Amino acid sequence: MLPRFWRKIKYRYRLVGSYCENCGEYYHPPRNLCPKCRRKGSIKEVPLGSEGTILSYTVVHDAPDDFKLQKPYVVGLVKLDCGAVVTAQICCKPEEVEIGKRVRAVFRKYSEEGEDGIIYYGTKFELI
Amino acid sequence: MRRVAVVGIGQSRFGELWEKSFRDIVIEAGVEALEDANISGEEIEAIYVGNMSGGRYLAQEHIGALIADYSGLAELGIPSVRVEAADASGGVAFREAYLAVASGLYDVAIAAGAEKVTDVGAELAIDIMSSSADREWEYFVGATLPALYALIARVHMKEFGTKEEDMALVSVKNHKNAVKNPKAQFRREISVDDVLRSPYIAEPIKVLDSAPISDGAAVVILASDEIAKKLTDTPVYVSAVTQASDYLSLQSRKDLASFKAVKMAAKKAYKLAKIEAKDVDVAEMHDSFTIAEIIAYEDLGFCEKGEGAKMIREGETEVGGRIPVNVSGGLKACGHATGATGVRQIVDLVRILRDGIVDAETGLALNLGGTGATAVVSILRR
Ligand SMILES: [Zn+2]
Numbered sequence: 001m002l003p004r005f006w007r008k009i010k011y012r013y014r015l016v017g018s019y020c021e022n023c024g025e026y027y028h029p030p031r032n033l034c035p036k037c038r039r040k041g042s043i044k045e046v047p048l049g050s051e052g053t054i055l056s057y058t059v060v061h062d063a064p065d066d067f068k069l070q071k072p073y074v075v076g077l078v079k080l081d082c083g084a085v086v087t088a089q090i091c092c093k094p095e096e097v098e099i100g101k102r103v104r105a106v107f108r109k110y111s112e113e114g115e116d117g118i119i120y121y122g123t124k125f126e127l128i
Numbered sequence: 129m130r131r132v133a134v135v136g137i138g139q140s141r142f143g144e145l146w147e148k149s150f151r152d153i154v155i156e157a158g159v160e161a162l163e164d165a166n167i168s169g170e171e172i173e174a175i176y177v178g179n180m181s182g183g184r185y186l187a188q189e190h191i192g193a194l195i196a197d198y199s200g201l202a203e204l205g206i207p208s209v210r211v212e213a214a215d216a217s218g219g220v221a222f223r224e225a226y227l228a229v230a231s232g233l234y235d236v237a238i239a240a241g242a243e244k245v246t247d248v249g250a251e252l253a254i255d256i257m258s259s260s261a262d263r264e265w266e267y268f269v270g271a272t273l274p275a276l277y278a279l280i281a282r283v284h285m286k287e288f289g290t291k292e293e294d295m296a297l298v299s300v301k302n303h304k305n306a307v308k309n310p311k312a313q314f315r316r317e318i319s320v321d322d323v324l325r326s327p328y329i330a331e332p333i334k335v336l337d338s339a340p341i342s343d344g345a346a347v348v349i350l351a352s353d354e355i356a357k358k359l360t361d362t363p364v365y366v367s368a369v370t371q372a373s374d375y376l377s378l379q380s381r382k383d384l385a386s387f388k389a390v391k392m393a394a395k396k397a398y399k400l401a402k403i404e405a406k407d408v409d410v411a412e413m414h415d416s417f418t419i420a421e422i423i424a425y426e427d428l429g430f431c432e433k434g435e436g437a438k439m440i441r442e443g444e445t446e447v448g449g450r451i452p453v454n455v456s457g458g459l460k461a462c463g464h465a466t467g468a469t470g471v472r473q474i475v476d477l478v479r480i481l482r483d484g485i486v487d488a489e490t491g492l493a494l495n496l497g498g499t500g501a502t503a504v505v506s507i508l509r510r
Contacts, residue, residue: 004264008264012268027380028379029264029265029377029379035375035380055283055384056279056280056282056283056286056384057279057282058275058278058279058282058330058331058332058333059328059330059331060270060271060272060274060275060278060329060330061327061328061329061330061331062254062272062274062327062328062329062330063270063272064251064254064255064258064270064272065251066270067270070270073270075269075270075271075275075279075330076279077279077378077379077384084379085379085380086379087265087266087269087271087377087378087379088269089269089270094331099282099283099286110268110269110270111270120268122268122269124269
């Protein structure tokens with residue numbers, strides 16, 4: 001899984017996505033082709049900004065081994081102010097999370113692979 | 129396109145079939161289908177087999193050839209194609225077999241679906257199921273398949289006032305229906321309290337809102353109208369099988385409280401079958417999580433948007449209601465043998481229509497892949 005992770009590390013660490021100069025839409029995760037404009041689109045890499053609003057959330061209780069130390073954890077869909085939506089963990093207590101709350105992106109650890117394995121980092125959000 | 133009928137159905141029991149191998153259950157279902165169609169096998173011209181993850185569950189690929197081999201059809205040299213669309217693999221295999229016969233390419237074809245999941249542990253099974261969503265951008269952050277359905281459920285609850293009790297009712301109904309199905313995994317009734325008291329997997333989804341991941345196989349034999357009339361007095365005709373796609377991950381979708389692919393596939397299916405949603409008498413639906421059945425009522429047009437919970441609350445989808453849903457027990461109580469499920473739904477729909485299990489002429493099956501990035505809608509008439 002490692003090469004697959006490193007390849008996209010820029011987009012995971014810094015919340016960089018795609019912008020279509022033809023239709024003005026922002027995308028996360030990054031795309032090479034605009035789904036609205038396809039061949040007519042013109043995709044450019046841009047920072048997506050760091051603040052947004054919670055569209056939906058869940059508190060995960062039954063998690064795979066990679067995430068077991070963090071259980072229970074909050075996963076949400078965050079709509080950034082540019083319009084792109086990000087699936088990410090939200091660093092807060094389960095009882096604090098609500099649809100509509102404002103959040104800000106932060107750089108955090110996601111998971112560890114095995115005993116002495118690699119540590120995966122990425123973007124999470126915290127309540128503002 | 130010419131008329132196509134289902135002339136034979138077969139199914140293994142669904143569940144934890146420790147004593148049986150992948151090839152055992154496929155052959156069990158296949159032989160039952162041949163007996164049901166009263167043919168010996170040399171009439172079959174092609175095999176389409178739905179299988180989600182033989183590679184990860186069994187470290188076995190080349191599933192098409194394996195099945196041709198053990199069904200004795202490699203002897204005839206006929207083509208065998210494995211179809212993968214996560215847990216819509218079976219539905220898509222059925223569609224491919226249907227199109228091949230409808231187009232006139234073959235007179236008789238098999239649609240099979242099979243999955244053997246209990247050779248790996250529960251932990252890995254959940255990991256594999258989560259491969260049906262976006263591995264790199266959903267699972268990476270801990271968004272398992274139940275978590276993604278929970279995100280959908282939460283939006284539906286917020287927008288339309290759907291409650292955890294409403295979702296529980298779906299599970300209660302499907303368990304009740306499964307009591308009468310000898311092939312079902314869970315043939316026992318449960319109460320709303322049982323569901324509500326079961327532990328959360330990903331809030332608001334609980335253990336008893338979720339279908340199990342099961343072993344199982346199902347086989348359907350399709351034939352042209354001309355052949356079907358020679359074989360049986362009770363063919364069940366296929367009026368339409370349609371398939372639609374949506375974005376793989378939830379974050380790319382505009383409306384989280386409905387499945388766009390279901391709406392599109394249903395619209396096309398009704399048009400092809402020359403019917404409307406109100407003409408459907410009975411349906412098998414993809415209740416991998418109970419919220420999915422409630423949303424499907426709406427997206428299939430059985431009620432207005434936002435009224436899915438009302439439909440289950442008022443008993444409209446119970447046996448004896450306006451449109452019975454998951455008379456078989458659904459994925460929740462029959463078991464969810466991922467790649468087999470779409471074909472199992474057709475087996476049950478044929479059984480329901482042909483054997484008069486409920487009074488119905490027109491039946492619909494809805495099979496979903498992952499969080500709905502693939503939807504297959506089939507309409508059958510007796
Ligand atoms: Zn564009």
